[in-house]
Amino acid sequence: MKPSKLAYAALLAGALFSGSALAEEVKIPAQKLDSALQAKLPKEILTAGEMISVNSGSFPPYEIVSDTRTMTGASSDLTDALGQLLGVKIHHESVSGLSSILSGIKSGRYQFAMGPIGDFADREKSNDFVDWVQEYVVFAVQNGNPKGIKGLSDTCGLRIAVQSGGSAEKVIKQQANVCAETGKPALEVQSFPDQPTSILAVRSKRSDAFFSSQAPLTYFVQQSNGQLELAGVGQANGFDDLFQGAVVPKDSPLGPVLLEGLQKLYENGTYAAIMKKWGLENNILKTPGLNLAGKNAK
Secondary structure (H helix, E strand, O other), X not given: OOOOHHHHHHHHXXXXXXXXXXXXXXXXXXXXXXXXXXXXXXXXXXXXXXXXXEEOOOEOXXXXXXXXXXXXXXXHHHHHHHHHHHOOEEEEEEOOOHHHHHHHHHHOOOOEEEEEEEEOOOHHHOEEEEEEEEEXXXXXXXXXXXXXXXXXXXXXXXXXXXXXXXXXXXXXXXXXXXXXXXXXXXXXXXXXXXXXXXXXXXXXXXXOEEEEEHHHHHHHHHOOOOOEEEEOOOOOOOOOOEEEEEEEEOOOOHHHHHHHHHHHHHHOOHHHHHHHHOOOHHHEEEEEEEOHHHHHHO
């Protein structure tokens, strides 16, 4: 029997992350139930006593998926802490791709996605984002950066891997149009369903670079035994300020509850401890917020 795509991604992630774990030995404090905050949850969640947080497979060091319902990483630690505050059990479930996440949340099959998922003004039309990460988009390339990628403008004539359905895919496709319009060599966009498959394409030299969020790419580079390095760091690379966070349905009462819960985890030091544990100090957002991309675009 052939393994499912998600099972294959989990196996691939395990193979890629067979080196030493990135997580530091940082003690994450247990949370006490906040009855007042719990009472603000939607009635159906209070009745069920549980929620499902959906993800698209391994997105380390935030989401490290060993099978479709088991996850570790910063997002897992954060949802555990939120679950303790709210007095509900938060389960994890993996699906294939961002579109499946958003459609599953919209249909009510899943209550939310902890993410972090990119918050963009156009996505806010159908979803609310509870932002807790500041992110940057860069390239993972073969050691020595043989193609000399210093930024987005250096990608004409190259094969660039991206995760299908993400914001990086949109930006690299726009760059491919720029290459064509200016008469430069064609940029080949290679879209893959998940992060492990994308990074494997670079390691096997089927792609010249993987264009994605800096935090997971840093993790992949650290786990590559010297095969990979980062490129294009410190450049805009087609993006303005990038905020990422949890996703709930538009105008869901769960959004403000998650925001208040995160604010409490900020105040008591749990958020900072989790980010430090997973080497994400450079991605700390000073304060969580609701739909920050739209607010900053106004």
